[in-house]
Amino acid sequence: MAAATPSWADMPGRVVSMNLCTDQLAMMLAAPGQLISVSDIATDPLISPMHMEAAAYPANFGGAEEIYLLRPDLVLAGVYSDPAVVSMLRRLGVEVAQIDIVTGLDQVTDRLVEVGALLHREEEATARAEAFEADLVALTRPGTGPRAAFYYPNGYSLGTGTLSHEILTTAGFLHIADELGRDSSGRLALELLAVAAPDVVISTGTYPGNSRSEDILHHPALEALIAAGQGHVSGPDWVCGTPQVLTALSDLTTLRDGMEAE
Structure with a gap:
């Protein structure tokens, strides 16, 4: 119990996502009540596969002032998120983690593990990663098709x-x-x-x-x-x-x- 205390003490209790891809990772991995806001486009069915799940969270429009007033312990952003917003949040003392894009299927598990560590949800991330790898193998076909x-x-x-x-x-x-x-x-x-x-x-x-x-x-x-x-x-x-x-x-x-x- 004593050894576990620092981990729980450091666990971010108020997480905001301002990027469509980190929205998905956060919704998959966050503990109940840990994620307090996702980006406004997370509810757009044309681009967000988790738009129904996203409807349960308050939306943010990616503004620094707006996000700061949510009093986040951690903000999840993309590497191409507005640099002015990211810079301002960091100057205001807010921790911002910028998650890189994925260009290969082998990087999906890396992002799960990365975000899982930031949220202190390593076990959930590992389980998701293992399930992904198993499903990926089952869906892989020989490269001889049309x-x-x-x-x-x-x-x-x-x-x-x-x-x-x-x-x-x-x-x-x-x-x-x-x-x-x-x-x-x-x-x-x-x-x-x-x-x-x-x-x-x-x-x-x-x-x-x-x-x-x-x-x-x-x-x-x-x-x-x-x-x-x-x-x-x-x-x-x-x-x-x-x-x-x-x-x-x-x-x-x-x-x-x-x-x-x-």
Whole structure:
């Protein structure tokens, strides 16, 4: 009991998350009552896979003054969170932990362990990490499957050095970015996509209203390409490197297994 006292004394009792990905990790790992606020976008169903869980927490809009007034013991932020906000909070004496993005599935357990240690929830983090690793093995497929491509508004496509690439290839698909030598993300000419003729085109859902950037998703050439093969919509489970990516991976393995069976 005496040995455990310092750990409990140092355990942050009021934790605020101001980043979509740390929102998820905190909601997964925090003790009851430990997490007191998540980012306002955590409740957006278009980008947050845990939007229903997030509705139980007060939202913050990422402002330094707003977060400081919540009297947090610890603020979880991303490496690309507003540097002015992070700097101000630290000058005010608030501990801010900036969690790096995940670019590979092997880093998911690292982030679980990292945030688990910050929250003093090591056992919960270890259990989550072990469950993730077991599910990942079960969902991994040989990399001999159909050829696939990402194509988003403005003709944006993902390269090989991304988390989405890892999800795709772990499900057994071949990413055409490898063929095209595209290790980074950026715009891909529709002509190049059409010539590559992937078996699957992965795109995204659209927001209500009109957007010129989304017009290309309705181009006849792209629609013909999808009609000749398969279309797949990526969702919020693809956004952050948390165990939620298993849902995205499961959807893809179901698609691949079905295509292989045909």
